[in-house]
Amino acid sequence: MQTLTFFFLSLFLASSAHAENLRGRFLLVDGISIEQLIPVATEAAYECEAPSTPAQIVFSKILRPLDFDPTPFFQSSIRNQVTIRRSGQVEEGQSNGGFQASLLDRRPEIVRRAEATDVSLNMTLSLCAYGSLLDFVEAEYTLAGQIGNFRVDHHKTVGPGTESGLSISYTGRNWTSHDGGQFLQIPLFQHRTPNSIGIINLRLSIPDLPFQQIDGDAELLLDINTSHTFSNMIVVDAMDAKQ
Amino acid sequence: MRLHSLIGWPTLRLIAASFLMVIWGGAAYAYDFDFSYRQNRDVAVSLQPVTNAPSDQTCPEHAGLVQISTKIDLAEIGTITIEPNLPEILRAGRIDYGSGSYIDQNAAMDIEIDLLGCVFRQNFLPLNGQFTISGDYDVGRIADEAAVFVSNDNRRSSPKVDYQTHWSGLVHGFAPGEAVRIPGLLQDQIMGTLTLDLSRLDAPLTSDDRPVQLAMFSRLRLRFIVVSD
Numbered sequence: 001m002q003t004l005t006f007f008f009l010s011l012f013l014a015s016s017a018h019a020e021n022l023r024g025r026f027l028l029v030d031g032i033s034i035e036q037l038i039p040v041a042t043e044a045a046y047e048c049e050a051p052s053t054p055a056q057i058v059f060s061k062i063l064r065p066l067d068f069d070p071t072p073f074f075q076s077s078i079r080n081q082v083t084i085r086r087s088g089q090v091e092e093g094q095s096n097g098g099f100q101a102s103l104l105d106r107r108p109e110i111v112r113r114a115e116a117t118d119v120s121l122n123m124t125l126s127l128c129a130y131g132s133l134l135d136f137v138e139a140e141y142t143l144a145g146q147i148g149n150f151r152v153d154h155h156k157t158v159g160p161g162t163e164s165g166l167s168i169s170y171t172g173r174n175w176t177s178h179d180g181g182q183f184l185q186i187p188l189f190q191h192r193t194p195n196s197i198g199i200i201n202l203r204l205s206i207p208d209l210p211f212q213q214i215d216g217d218a219e220l221l222l223d224i225n226t227s228h229t230f231s232n233m234i235v236v237d238a239m240d241a242k243q
Numbered sequence: 244m245r246l247h248s249l250i251g252w253p254t255l256r257l258i259a260a261s262f263l264m265v266i267w268g269g270a271a272y273a274y275d276f277d278f279s280y281r282q283n284r285d286v287a288v289s290l291q292p293v294t295n296a297p298s299d300q301t302c303p304e305h306a307g308l309v310q311i312s313t314k315i316d317l318a319e320i321g322t323i324t325i326e327p328n329l330p331e332i333l334r335a336g337r338i339d340y341g342s343g344s345y346i347d348q349n350a351a352m353d354i355e356i357d358l359l360g361c362v363f364r365q366n367f368l369p370l371n372g373q374f375t376i377s378g379d380y381d382v383g384r385i386a387d388e389a390a391v392f393v394s395n396d397n398r399r400s401s402p403k404v405d406y407q408t409h410w411s412g413l414v415h416g417f418a419p420g421e422a423v424r425i426p427g428l429l430q431d432q433i434m435g436t437l438t439l440d441l442s443r444l445d446a447p448l449t450s451d452d453r454p455v456q457l458a459m460f461s462r463l464r465l466r467f468i469v470v471s472d
Contacts, residue, residue, distance in 0.1 A: 051305050086295040128303065133366045136410035160411050162422075167412030169435070171405065172366050175303050201407070 046137055047078065048128035054137075055129035057200075057233075063145075063226060071149030072220055073211070119145030119152065121204070125168075132174035132197035136160055139168065142223065143209070149209035150220055167203040174198065185222045200230040249338065263434070271401050273357035274445055276382055277328050277344075280352075280463045282321035285416050285423045287468040288313055288437065290362055301367050301371065302361035309362045311372075317352040317465075325382060352378035356439075358392070358404070367469065369404045374441060376463075380381050383448030383456060387453070401406075403440035406469070408435050423468055432470050439465045 048054050088160065123141040127134045143154040158164040173199045206224040287423040293300075302308050319325075326344035358372030372392045378385040392402045413422040414433050422430060439464040448456045 038402055045303075130363065133363045134408075135364050135366075139411065148328070162411075162413050164412055167415075168410040169407040169412055170366075171407050172368075175361065175368050194414075202347070 022218070043105050046126060048135070048137075052128035052130040052133075054134060055127050055134070057127065057218060057230070059230075060120060061226075061228065062123045063121055063143075063224075064117060073150045117145070119143065119147065125200075132172045134170055134172065134198070136168065136170070138212040139166060141166075141204075143206070146214075147211060149214050149216075150218075151214050152209060152211045154206070154209060165207070166204045167201075169201045172198040195234050196231055200233065201227070202230070203227040273457070274459040276329055276448065276458045277326040278380075278458050278460045278469075279324040279326070279344075279464075280321055280460065281324070282317075282465055283417050284320040285425050285466075285468055286315055286320050287425050287428055287470050288315075288356065289470050289472045290367065290434070291358075291472045293359070300359060302368075303363070304365065306361040306363040306366075306368070309360055309367070311356055311358040311469075314353055314355045315465075315467075317354055317378075318350050322422075323347050323350045323352060323378075323380070325380065347381050350378060350380045352376070352380075360406075363470075364430070365408045365410075367406045367408070367435060367437075368394070369406060369437075372404070374402060374439060376441070376444070376446065380448070380458075383450040383453070383458075385446045385448060388444065388446035390441050402444075405438040405440075406435055407433045407438075425468060428468070428470065430464065433468055434471050435469045437467045437469050439467075441465070 020156045046054060121141060121143050123139060125139050126137040129135075138160075140159045141156055141158075143152060145152060156164070170228060204224065204226050208221040209224050211220045211222060253364055288311050290311060293308040293310050296308045300308060323343050323346070325347050353376075355375040355377075356372070357374075358369055360367055360369040360372075369392070371394060373389050374392065375387050375389045376385060377387055379467075390402045394404070413430060414436065415421065416423040423433070442460060444463060445459045446459055448458050450456075
């Protein structure tokens with residue numbers, strides 16, 4: 001009897017994770033990469049005031065979990081619902097009066113984390129560029145992918161306002177002179193590429209982002225916090241960008 | 244006859260160590276007080292157009308010459324920690340200012356900023372300027388100690404000025420997880436942030452009852468919210 005009670009309790013705890021909001025953070029993996037500033041054709045969806053011309057930065061990053069347990073994301077709606085009577089008799093397929101059992105992954109945490117996520121962030125920054133002097137127009141991003149049996153597909157367009165969870169700042173390091181030459185290059189203390197035109201700091205935080213169960217209608221909430229610094233920004237012309 | 248056979252290795256090592264202590268102690272005594280400033284409140288500065296521009300100051304085409312000219316009460320927006328810089332052996336005997344670091348609650352301190360730069364829409368390029376520190380502390384006074392800034396100066400000891408254009412989202416303040424809150428200022432008005440790093444600045448401390456002593460700012464980093472005029 002005692003054993004049975006303990007068993008029931010532990011299962012109750014496991015399944016209660018289903019109901020509560022899951023808190024966690026996502027860390028954006030920062031590989032060494034060169035982000036390209038691509039001038040876009042004049043038929044772009046937006047116009048820039050002279051002397052600036054439209055330019056976009058396109059990037060894609062894979063998100064990795066930093067400190068959350070992905071176990072609840074492996075819940076499946078296909079479960080064997082069993083009822084265990086005190087006599088020890090097992091009745092299958094009855095939901096009332098019984099309890100649900102779900103399969104828990106018992107492999108090491110680190111292995112599960114690595115296999116648990118396939119979420120990526122794709123972002124396009126639409127800008128107006130005058131040399132390395134950039135003005136922000138809008139950011140469009142998609143956060144999509146899968147963790148276990150849960151899927152997310154979050155799409156948003158953000159303007160210069162203060163309402164969104166997307167914080168972006170920029171420091172131009174390269175000012176152009178009257179004759180088109182270099183006016184002044186400000187020392188870049190953390191630079192990797194000497195001809196980098198500037199630094200973009202980006203921070204995205206989305207509280208309670210819902211992940212939908214693929215084979216059911218459950219929903220799990222996850223806090224997304226990710227930040228990234230672009231310090232290797234170079235300008236490529238449209239010809240190179242097409243290749 | 245060799246020296247070590249006369250007085251032995253342990254004694255020789257002790258003598259060598261004593262010499263090192265004296266040399267090290269002398270170097271550490273180059274200044275008398277270590278000042279460390281920590282900002283804990285936000286303050287705004289504005290970019291003003293320069294009407295009578297000096298002839299040697301030019302900006303790139305389409306950019307305009309602007310200045311930041313203001314005086315900020317640093318005691319109001321942060322705290323100053325003072326630590327007597329004494330060799331351990333002397334520190335034990337000092338009881339007048341305490342033997343360790345302490346926050347000077349009564350300190351008065353301000354900075355005068357005169358910064359010239361170019362502006363293109365939200366982008367700001369600091370060209371050159373001067374920052375003047377004045378203060379009245381428990382341990383003495385600092386009168387108009389100036390640090391000169393030139394944009395392409397790369398030396399470690401010179402002041403660093405860094406401007407970040409704000410594009411989107413909230414600008415975070417000093418309290419963790421909180422947005423900048425300055426009375427009368429809306430987040431939408433924020434153009435960017437300006438960071439000044441005057442760390443390693445040293446200044447003479449004068450007082451009525453003591454000879455001139457030297458203060459060294461091991462940490463003097465300031466951040467201002469930039470708004471256009």
